[in-house]
Amino acid sequence: MTSSGGSRIKELALEKDDLVDLYRQMILIREFEEHAAEQYARGRIAGFLHLYIGEEATGVGAVSAMEDRDHLITHYRDHGYALARGVAPDAAMAELFGKETGIVHGRGGSMHFSDVSKNFWGGYAIVAGHIPLASGLGLASQYQDLGSVVVCIFGDGATNAGAFHEAANLASVWKLPIVFLVENNLYGMGTAVEYVSAVNDMSRKAMAYDMASARVDGQDVLAVREAMQVALEHCRSGNGPYLLESLTYRFRGHSMADPESYRSKEEVERFRKDDPIVLFRNKLIEDGVATQEEFDQIDADALKEIEQAVQFAEDSPVPDPSTLDEFIYADSGDVR
Amino acid sequence: MTSSGGSRIKELALEKDDLVDLYRQMILIREFEEHAAEQYARGRIAGFLHLYIGEEATGVGAVSAMEDRDHLITHYRDHGYALARGVAPDAAMAELFGKETGIVHGRGGSMHFSDVSKNFWGGYAIVAGHIPLASGLGLASQYQDLGSVVVCIFGDGATNAGAFHEAANLASVWKLPIVFLVENNLYGMGTAVEYVSAVNDMSRKAMAYDMASARVDGQDVLAVREAMQVALEHCRSGNGPYLLESLTYRFRGHSMADPESYRSKEEVERFRKDDPIVLFRNKLIEDGVATQEEFDQIDADALKEIEQAVQFAEDSPVPDPSTLDEFIYADSGDVR
Amino acid sequence: MARELSYRDALREALHEEMDRDERVFLMGEDIGAYGGSYVVTNGFLEEYGRKRVRDTPISELGIVGAAVGAAMGGLRPIIELMTINFSLLAIDQIVNHAAKLHYMFAGTITAPVVIRTASGWGQLGPTHSQTFEGWYAHVPGLRVVMPATPRDAKGFLKTAARGNDPVVFIEHSLLYRNRGEVEEPDAGDLLLPLEGAEVRREGTDVTLVSWSRGYYLALGAAEELAKEGISAEVIDMRVLRPLDIDTVVESVKKTNHLVTVEESWRTLGVGSEIAAAVQELAFDYLDAPIARVGSRETPVPYAKNLERLIFPDRDKVVEAVKGVLARNLVSVS
């Protein structure tokens, strides 16, 4: 595992603005998720809602290393990735509210955020189902010689699905430029990794495909960023795919319905103590990058932005029922 | 790879009868397959016919190491396994002819030989589809504490299917007593391993599942037998599954329709020179286990047995059309 | 003798009884153990029966079904859970090309008595999580497909399925788990309902409404609504979709001369299409009007609540369809 440390901040050649922006993104995601949970409790949001709380460092660190031309595709726990990739909280929150102003016009909901203009190919709800899509996106990049890399996010649980294996093999055989980023948060829904995966070390699953791999502390945003840079560079140089395992933890239940009977309160508390956002803020203060007051201001701004997003979502109109048959086919043609 | 050599014959503590019987089985399979091909050309057999010619040492060696209580399940290239497990050539050939006297009454045909009384759970035609079934059979053995081991045969091509990976992971997580025997004959249908598998060494695919594995020269019947004994012992002792890769080669096309455009005549000739049956006979003669005359007699007997099987198949009645709706459900009940 | 049970508790009771009765019965599926089951059906079973008999699995639908079929071949009695029927697509090769075929292709020497529990349902779950595919499974010889609407059927079918020798696709409904209904007390003896036969649950004379699972309640609600207007609707719960008991429907139509099918799947090639096709064939001379089919709109299911409501059938749409059928009758009579 790549070790983390404030001392590396300089080596990463990050300006203060960049560092603070990483923090800003994480707190923005946190506020977004907290508010989503609240609105869910109030009945404004329904269905599945998978929060990213506790895992923000992985998403923000990973996306921060990507170029604009790179492609992002992820599973249903997608809010953090959408925001990190630049989706506006307004459109994201409105989607949760099932509004016409939502990022996908209320069609997809929480699990299907996307923004093709940002090469964000969306969140997918069939576990591991999007991994073969990533291989295809990688093929498109290679075929057209675009130099872009695909970053595909999924969980520890998804690595047990055949779809992952078929996609990983294809990617390796064809040396496709894809970073498979496994968020190992120790559980797939309520099932601990050790009960369902023959190996606890996800990166080991890359060996069957002769694929480069590494593990990183997913609670350290800079470590993730750095590991991701290595992975991206590997892929961009034509060395084929790369599997990066990020060790992380979700602080909330799997979705809003989770009884959390499968893990102890103590365990959750232990991980919560090392909140990736708090850790990063403290480090930046310690290293003199920014002050407590600056962070307080960022927090306040994030809160305000999300509150406005909630308001926006609430004020937005629902989709027009006359559009009920749109988007079924891309080409015109009779629909029965 | 386990090296082969006549000198090991004694170490294997095999009696002359046993050794000669291994030979007898191989030549019986060879004759069966040659005759099947001939009858196919004559139009008595139709559909898919996948011959085992060239690969007999793997099947015979593997099955010879199994106990009666052990379970056997394989893919569609199943004639060799059926015969090695004791299915009568009569019933096997009659199945190819689509006759009522066939081992599965003409229902399954070439790809679905089976004999539950011999714990031979059949051949399956969906590539890799039977591998999860093997995991289930292994679970049944473990659950009921039977001490039996499941041997599951499939090809190099099948290792790229998600079904293999899901089944292998399950087997390893639950430490099921299963030997996954991969017949690496260098091609899946007309596609060479190196074009479609990220690793050429199939046994490496076991590593992702923390599974013991080995490679063996699949053209050496004694080497296979020995390797299989190690694998079975491993599983029977409760150490979980085992992946054994047998390096072999099919002398004929994938099925009867194969144009064989994907490999050169020279390549086939090179492998044919090391015919596993000839090699074994020569070795046994060299080591003084049996004489040329004895082998000639065995060959003649095998030929006669298979000719009789063809006659039996030809003389047998076709299934009675009145049985058309049998075997759909095991329990009675209206069928629409 | 009978008490009220929820659909969920009826299932739980069936599982308990069968597991207690037969050591070979075991459960397998994603999050059925430590998590308690995504629809809380198996909550507490892990604690009660242990890891051997309540097996949390990896996310490997194909592998799970295949392993269950193999275990069944090997003498066990797996009852597995696929969280939702949407995910069953990943396992459908094992269900159709393996479970449904084994007995046949090995000429009766192999059986695959596996019970595949899964759930249909919707509720702002988005395009990939709101589907129902009973029509697909009902197309396949070798499968038994049940879709209970009532707690009693849920229990009685599950117990029978657990003892039968055929693969059973057992489709629950996420919006029915809390529905309550009468179920015999366990001490009244094993509730073993045959896996066949539709049931006339409400008698009527003017029109026959046919449905199953949650659709049955829509039909029932419509019948009650129609009664207020003096229209007498007979309501049939199909219960089992393969084998399909078309005779019960035909008998009813011979009396009512009108038929409306109700289902939550897409109309095109939904089970209603088979029922309509078969009934027009078998009761042609008795039909006074075309058979109407109510199904979901032919589009993926959107997340937005206001749109989603418009996709699925509801009581009003059924009432409207019935009126359409009867109105046509009036027109042709006039």
Place this chain on the structure above:
Amino acid sequence: MARELSYRDALREALHEEMDRDERVFLMGEDIGAYGGSYVVTNGFLEEYGRKRVRDTPISELGIVGAAVGAAMGGLRPIIELMTINFSLLAIDQIVNHAAKLHYMFAGTITAPVVIRTASGWGQLGPTHSQTFEGWYAHVPGLRVVMPATPRDAKGFLKTAARGNDPVVFIEHSLLYRNRGEVEEPDAGDLLLPLEGAEVRREGTDVTLVSWSRGYYLALGAAEELAKEGISAEVIDMRVLRPLDIDTVVESVKKTNHLVTVEESWRTLGVGSEIAAAVQELAFDYLDAPIARVGSRETPVPYAKNLERLIFPDRDKVVEAVKGVLARNLVSVS
């Protein structure tokens, strides 16, 4: 202007033309390259276009379809081959939960223009290799499902599919590859047939026969047989199964007043059930007899030739069904 081509050569010509026209079009599938294609459709393509555009894949149906969808999202135009429709079950999650949903769930911002070529068919191939599932695919909004019977349709549909923006399930038939038929010369311009619309291929007045793919020829054969007895059958080739052009069938039935559907899949919930259900709804007053459906027997398909023959529909069974329908008419007339 037109010449005779085999169904296989028509497909080959379409692939050639589209690959020559557009660099983004590429082929992917098991054994399509070095082996030449299991039904020899792509033979020689690897040599002509190279490994980049003719990609032999691992045996990973799910992965192949998923990769094709992803490649299509990324701007390419994959035409993939799943050897037979039986194996498509392994990929059906990608087809139904991904390809068919993307455009909808991302509100039109993403398209998945993938063409999935696969083959239906039988011929002593045994229980798992003799199925056909067009009815399943035709159930799903978002998919276009074509099942050409003629070389001309095969070519024209494939070319259109390759240029369209929707996922197309393109179902060929292993017993049709050698069938010959007229196809326009390439220099007559691109043969781009819209992916919709049934066609009346033989006019008649007494009964309408509806089928598609190989079934169309059974219907045609039956029509010719019936003609000898003075029965005039109209024959409709459905060609496209989603969207389903029911209007053409209804128009015909309004004239003939009798309908028989013919298909090779199991009758229960085969496409014929949808056609029968829809036609009785839309042409109720025009039907003089129940719609009859001819399909395959409701059992897995055995290997034995003598049994297999009895499973599938043939010309005689269609003739018999037509006579049954017309006889009933005579009876009710008398």
